[in-house]
Amino acid sequence: MTKVSFLNDYSEMGCPEIIEKLSQIKLEKNLPYMNDLHTKNAKQYIREKIGDLKAEILFMTTGTQVNLVAAAAFLRPHESIICVEDAHINVHETGSIESTGHKCIPVKGSYGKVTVEDIEKVCGPKYWDNAGILCVKPKMVYISQTTEIGTFYTKEDLIALRKVCDKYNLYLYCDGARLGSALACSDVSLECLAKYTDSFYIGGAKNGAIFGEALVILNDSLKTDIGFIAKQNGAVLAKGWIISFQFEILMQNGLYERNGIHSTKMAMFLYERLKELDFKFFVESKSNQIFPIFSDKMIVELKKDILFDIIDEYDNHRKIVRFVTSWMTKIEDINYLIDRIKEIKSFKNLKR
Numbered sequence: 001m002t003k004v005s006f007l008n009d010y011s012e013m014g015c016p017e018i019i020e021k022l023s024q025i026k027l028e029k030n031l032p033y034m035n036d037l038h039t040k041n042a043k044q045y046i047r048e049k050i051g052d053l054k055a056e057i058l059f060m061t062t063g064t065q066v067n068l069v070a071a072a073a074f075l076r077p078h079e080s081i082i083c084v085e086d087a088h089i090n091v092h093e094t095g096s097i098e099s100t101g102h103k104c105i106p107v108k109g110s111y112g113k114v115t116v117e118d119i120e121k122v123c124g125p126k127y128w129d130n131a132g133i134l135c136v137k138p139k140m141v142y143i144s145q146t147t148e149i150g151t152f153y154t155k156e157d158l159i160a161l162r163k164v165c166d167k168y169n170l171y172l173y174c175d176g177a178r179l180g181s182a183l184a185c186s187d188v189s190l191e192c193l194a195k196y197t198d199s200f201y202i203g204g205a206k207n208g209a210i211f212g213e214a215l216v217i218l219n220d221s222l223k224t225d226i227g228f229i230a231k232q233n234g235a236v237l238a239k240g241w242i243i244s245f246q247f248e249i250l251m252q253n254g255l256y257e258r259n260g261i262h263s264t265k266m267a268m269f270l271y272e273r274l275k276e277l278d279f280k281f282f283v284e285s286k287s288n289q290i291f292p293i294f295s296d297k298m299i300v301e302l303k304k305d306i307l308f309d310i311i312d313e314y315d316n317h318r319k320i321v322r323f324v325t326s327w328m329t330k331i332e333d334i335n336y337l338i339d340r341i342k343e344i345k346s347f348k349n350l351k352r
Helices: 016-025 037-050 063-074 116-123 125-134 155-167 179-185 190-196 226-232 241-250 255-276 296-302 331-348
Strands: 056-060 079-084 104-107 137-144 171-175 199-203 213-217 293-295 309-313 318-324
Touching (some): 037 056, 056 241, 063 137, 063 171, 116 155, 137 155, 241 255, 296 318, 296 331
């Protein structure tokens, strides 16, 4: 029987504040299609937090849907998106970007992050003098905060990316599925994202919401007809307040930030405990995802009562695993995991 889960940060229903509010509004009659008071309040709270009262904000069900709508709305038919090879849009969204008629241009990156050098290589003369109009035109740079391997962009990174994007007339777009954790472990704030990106989204599902994400558009040229394009792609709910009321709660009293701080704090506690046991890590992550290297035998034993992901092979007898903590992770969960690891090491004499 599974005792604890470190599989992801979205298996719980939703944080108590949201569940309580849902109970309070369950019999309300609200205007449809995001014309309700909850949506208006949530938009205002977000605008105030990011420091841009003109930002366009749309609430959608999933991150994949947000990314798809952004690609469909922001790009012309011959334009494409630069992203790292393991970017969510490139490997985990079932070709949703390609379904809009646009192509992902994967680059190597560094520690899960797109670099200025990556963009220069794709957009510079060495690429274009050789191919020109025979290739799709790069128009948007996709980044994730945090990345797929738990790393994050710093303010300095964003400034550098903004500069090279301006050089080549590219949009800078940020996937914020785990933005709650990123705010806790990086020097990039919501205001910073609003200053240096053209658009980003605030992830709700992985930071305490039942479901839902908030697309924020800063660049005025990208706001035109966005509502029509979102509706055409099935991204406008009749019962829109079901998403937006959650952001109305998350954006008040520091709840969104507190959820992110807790999930990140729990991950760092687990990280330190594993280091004490001399485990090595695939990457030095400071977010709510950590990636220790475990032996195959250790994994077999842990899988009996703990949920977690295996990311990749490390060598012939070891694998990279992923532990994810959430707003709901408890110290007791981590202690249980550590006790099981100690027990397995002690009684099985397994290689790490």
